[in-house]
Amino acid sequence: MKTVSAQKKINWLQKKSSETRRLILQTVHHAGAGHIGGPLSVTDLLIALYFDVMNIKPDEPLWAERDRFVLSKGHSAIALYTVLALRGYFPVEELKTFDDIDSRLQAHPDMKLLPGLDMSTGSLGQGISAAVGMALGAKLKQQTFSTYCIIGDGESQEGQVWEAADVAAKYELDNLVVIMDYNKLQQFGWKGTEGREREIPIFSPEDRWAAFGWNVLAIDGHDVEQIIEACQQAKRVHGKPTVVIAHTVKGKGVSFMENNYTWHAKVPNAEELKAALEELDMGV
Amino acid sequence: MQLQLDKKVAMRDAFGETLLQFTKDDPRVYAVDGDLATSTRLDKVAEGNPAKFLQMGIAEQNMLGVASGLATVGLQPWVCTFAAFIVKRSLDQIAVTIAQPKLDVKMIGAYSGLLTGCTGKTHQGLEDIAIMRSLANMVVLAPADAVEVKKVMEFARDYHGPVYIRLARDPLPTLFAEETHTFTPGKGVKLIEGQDVTIISTGTQTGRAVQAANLLRAAGIQAGVLHLPSIKPIDVEAIVEAAERTGAVVATEEHSIYGGLGSAVAEVLVEHKPVPMTRVGVRDLNSESGPNDALLKKYQIAVEDIVRGAKEVLQRKEKENV
Numbered sequence: 001m002k003t004v005s006a007q008k009k010i011n012w013l014q015k016k017s018s019e020t021r022r023l024i025l026q027t028v029h030h031a032g033a034g035h036i037g038g039p040l041s042v043t044d045l046l047i048a049l050y051f052d053v054m055n056i057k058p059d060e061p062l063w064a065e066r067d068r069f070v071l072s073k074g075h076s077a078i079a080l081y082t083v084l085a086l087r088g089y090f091p092v093e094e095l096k097t098f099d100d101i102d103s104r105l106q107a108h109p110d111m112k113l114l115p116g117l118d119m120s121t122g123s124l125g126q127g128i129s130a131a132v133g134m135a136l137g138a139k140l141k142q143q144t145f146s147t148y149c150i151i152g153d154g155e156s157q158e159g160q161v162w163e164a165a166d167v168a169a170k171y172e173l174d175n176l177v178v179i180m181d182y183n184k185l186q187q188f189g190w191k192g193t194e195g196r197e198r199e200i201p202i203f204s205p206e207d208r209w210a211a212f213g214w215n216v217l218a219i220d221g222h223d224v225e226q227i228i229e230a231c232q233q234a235k236r237v238h239g240k241p242t243v244v245i246a247h248t249v250k251g252k253g254v255s256f257m258e259n260n261y262t263w264h265a266k267v268p269n270a271e272e273l274k275a276a277l278e279e280l281d282m283g284v
Numbered sequence: 285m286q287l288q289l290d291k292k293v294a295m296r297d298a299f300g301e302t303l304l305q306f307t308k309d310d311p312r313v314y315a316v317d318g319d320l321a322t323s324t325r326l327d328k329v330a331e332g333n334p335a336k337f338l339q340m341g342i343a344e345q346n347m348l349g350v351a352s353g354l355a356t357v358g359l360q361p362w363v364c365t366f367a368a369f370i371v372k373r374s375l376d377q378i379a380v381t382i383a384q385p386k387l388d389v390k391m392i393g394a395y396s397g398l399l400t401g402c403t404g405k406t407h408q409g410l411e412d413i414a415i416m417r418s419l420a421n422m423v424v425l426a427p428a429d430a431v432e433v434k435k436v437m438e439f440a441r442d443y444h445g446p447v448y449i450r451l452a453r454d455p456l457p458t459l460f461a462e463e464t465h466t467f468t469p470g471k472g473v474k475l476i477e478g479q480d481v482t483i484i485s486t487g488t489q490t491g492r493a494v495q496a497a498n499l500l501r502a503a504g505i506q507a508g509v510l511h512l513p514s515i516k517p518i519d520v521e522a523i524v525e526a527a528e529r530t531g532a533v534v535a536t537e538e539h540s541i542y543g544g545l546g547s548a549v550a551e552v553l554v555e556h557k558p559v560p561m562t563r564v565g566v567r568d569l570n571s572e573s574g575p576n577d578a579l580l581k582k583y584q585i586a587v588e589d590i591v592r593g594a595k596e597v598l599q600r601k602e603k604e605n606v
Contacts, residue, residue, distance in 0.1 A: 064358075068356075110385075111356075111385050112384070118356060119353070119356065120380060120381060120384055120385045121381075123376050123380045125345070126345075126376070126377055126381055127381075128349075129345070129349020129350050129377070130350070130353035130381050131353060132349070132350050133349065133350035133351060133353020133354040133357075134353040134356060134357055136338070136350065136353070137353060137354045137358075138357060140314070141357060141358070141359070159345070160343075160349065160377075163343035163345060163346035164346045164349065164350075166343070166346075167340055167346055
């Protein structure tokens with residue numbers, strides 16, 4: 001039985017997610033460039049991490065004991081920037097500089113430019129290795145912070161992801177939580193079109209990660225309560241890293257963007273933006 | 285300069301011993317292996333200070349990524365595998381997660397060049413200088429003997445940022461005295477003074493350059509030798525000074541002629557002091573396995589090839605002066 005205050009918190013986080021989605025759509029429309037589908041699918045995961053799960057100090061972004069976060073699927077950068085801005089790392093107003101020249105908000109995250117970014121990413125499959133290094137480093141230095149890393153399902157076609165999975169299990173990195181944004185869609189379609197289903201990659205992430213010796217959890221990646229609970233569960237596991245398979249919907253929140261691969265990196269025009277924002281308003 | 289031919293020491297031995305000492309002296313320093321420790325001598329750390337040895341298995345992409353993560357929490361990983369693998373199998377990882385964010389990761393390309401113990405073209409490292417030199421923020425170093433290996437490593441340990449160090453497998457004649465030799469990034473080392481032609485060399489090729497200069501001297505040609513252990517940053521002043529003084533330059537390296545030391549020297553000369561120049565390195569060829577002497581001869585980077593290069597460039601200089 002959920003307490004009133006717990007339910008209030010969930011409602012508040014959901015509102016934050018909705019606000020994030022609005023800002024993502026407005027920012028990409030304003031920039032005239034950027035990704036849409038992935039950022040909308042990963043939003044609730046980021047909100048849960050930054051507004052509840054992670055131990056961080058936005059006014060002290062390099063605090064040595066902070067929990068680390070790596071967005072391995074770096075092309076969802078605009079979602080991360082929006083959440084960081086809402087969490088107080090930098091002014092929300094600065095989102096308007098996204099993708100512009102001299103901006104700290106690069107198309108893909110640049111850790112040298114923006115406070116709060118723990119790793120530069122963009123080329124797929126790489127962030128998870130850096131996260132493994134952070135978690136391993138914490139063990140070596142006997143620090144108690146946790147490391148969180150969001151990977152994509154498409155990204156997991158990179159062999160490096162599984163090299164990293166191997167090493168993380170070998171070093172028993174129970175301070176590492178990898179969350180897979182399992183939106184089942186990528187740039188040029190994943191579901192296949194009529195008669196072309198054989199092109200779908202054979203993929204069962206739960207079995208794969210389990211075979212690599214990880215603690216595997218599967219959740220609804222748009223349910224902030226489930227996301228928070230999974231991260232809490234991960235903390236109770238000893239001797240192995242945790243992967244959370246977060247089932248998500250690419251383009252979540254806007255009906256005409258949901259499950260439509262053409263919205264991977266398409267810029268909404270004024271009309272589409274208006275329709276999308278109206279839907280988001282109705283949703284909350 | 286006379287080489288101490290009787291005192292041959294392998295760079296990899298100096299590397300393993302020095303790194304072991306670093307791991308004992310400096311809490312930040314860790315050795316990171318891609319399962320080649322017995323070849324690269326990283327096994328010295330595995331045996332002498334096992335708590336500071338991290339085994340990443342045969343998976344270079346992840347190995348370099350893990351190193352970047354270790355660096356972000358204040359550790360200093362020294363990643364070592366063969367030059368061919370560290371540079372080519374994990375190039376994008378180095379570019380995105382190490383070079384661009386300028387993280388404090390040391391990358392050691394053991395088994396560079398042609399002489400990799402009869403392992404052939406897959407294990408030889410002939411493109412590492414060219415590739416690493418093109419990455420933003422990367423420091424690229426190629427010491428010439430075991431003494432200089434230690435000096436270069438001391439610099440790398442004290443410098444905060446990505447450094448690539450090129451090493452070699454087999455014992456090499458000693459050039460420098462441990463008590464007096466120093467290393468400064470971006471500074472060359474004048475080994476022999478000469479008025480007729482300057483041989484500019486790096487890494488393992490410097491010993492051969494000295495031998496070539498000695499042969500040339502016997503033939504009445506005063507050849508200078510300028511050793512450049514620091515390829516990036518490079519000693520522009522010393523290169524220009526050599527060109528002004530001798531008016532002819534041979535750049536030589538145990539590396540491809542494309543993009544390596546020869547290219548770096550040519551870039552400096554073209555911009556500051558064009559003089560007749562030639563490159564003595566491996567041409568546009570796939571190499572093979574074979575004994576050291578045979579490889580140096582067939583791929584035209586032996587002492588005699590440097591001598592021939594010097595004579596050729598001298599002829600061009602004289603023709604221009606007529």
